[in-house]
């Protein structure tokens with residue numbers, strides 16, 4: 388189906404200062420924006436095809452401003468919904484056009500929506516139910532789900548810190564589930580260890596438990612992540628595998644999140660703030676949210692410069708008015724970009740700053756992070772690839788993803804047992820070892 392080329396609806400005002408932006412076509416968008424995000428170092432990317440395969444306008448067509456959390460002033464996004472093919476064929480003109488449309492949408496909006504298929508809808512329903520059941524457990528049971536080698540497991544409301552302020556999110560993090568016998572765990576690799584599932588030690592067989600449900604959800608998200616990267620390679624014109632070479636043995640992880648109602652917090656954070664403004668670390672963040680609403684993003688802008696791997700982008704512009712509210716749309720995943728995508732593409736695709744506000748009711752979401760391997764040294768894509776042109780910085784050293792991930796988790800969880808053990812045992816030094824830099828590292 389085609390993206391409809393239509394006139395932008397007039398800006399509508401609701402009781403609060405909510406602007407309605409239609410993102411249904413490049414032409415319409417340019418009318419709002421007046422400009423496409425550009426980097427003077429790069430050639431202009433081909434324009435978004437006016438009719439793009441596999442993209443439908445949001446059937447709501449009226450962006451749902453009614454779910455915006457109280458106290459927030461923001462535009463409301465009305466994003467097209469893309470449908471992904473089951474397999475990517477690099478020689479397919481249709482897939483090329485779709486890849487270009489995705490790249491354009493990310494550069495324009497900072498976020499895209501992907502239609503869930505029937506299996507994904509079921510997996511999300513199961514994950515949502517398992518999440519509700521987990522967070523309903525007594526605090527002592529949840530708090531027991533920690534491990535001092537990995538960052539997997541429970542994070543209480545107020546335990547995570549973004550830009551020095553406690554987040555009200557309550558989280559169950561899923562990282563690669565590695566037993567204590569695993570060679571990497573035995574060698575003390577930072578962040579490597581078991582995932583402490585709530586059903587462990589409860590004598591259940593595990594069927595239908597959190598491990599199984601979240602595992603199935605995560606695997607399916609992983610397939611979607613690979614398809615999206617395949618399409619992104621086509622859309623960027625960077626050659627098959629230019630992005631996916633990093634995701635072999637990817638350090639994919641997931642955050643299962645609950646946000647309390649704004650009136651039901653424990654007082655450790657800031658009123659109405661669920662998670663502060665931040666960018667995430669890797670390539671893609673694929674997320675599902677329930678019907679409550681709370682996610683805000685910032686669209687890419689030439690005026691906003693940040694590089695989270697050099698200097699924390701957390702808290703950036705958190706309280707200004709230029710945020711875009713992403714209303715929940717049933718049956719879609721949203722996909723935003725992470726730091727490594729920004730670095731790889733020399734800022735052509737920027738990491739998407741986002742934050743979460745607390746609503747009048749509790750909210751549940753799951754964010755899946757499609758990442759490079761922990762051992763990957765990520766290098767900017769080569770000069771001359773597709774529309775990328777000349778890198779802004781001649782950077783040949785690259786970024787070791789495992790180090791970036793570890794730094795981000797040390798910063799977010801200063802008091803966690805995992806952080807204390809990691810620092811006490813001086814295990815960050817291991818991150819420099821050649822066996823932790825086996826993908827994309829310069830030959831010794």
Ligand SMILES: O=C(O)CCC(=O)C(=O)O
Pocket residue numbers: 642644662667674676682741742743752753754
């Ligand atoms: O809840 C959401 O929609 C986003 C959560 C998020 O930003 C995160 O977990 O990093």
Ligand SMILES: [Fe+2]
Pocket residue numbers: 665666667741754
């Ligand atoms: Fe995030």
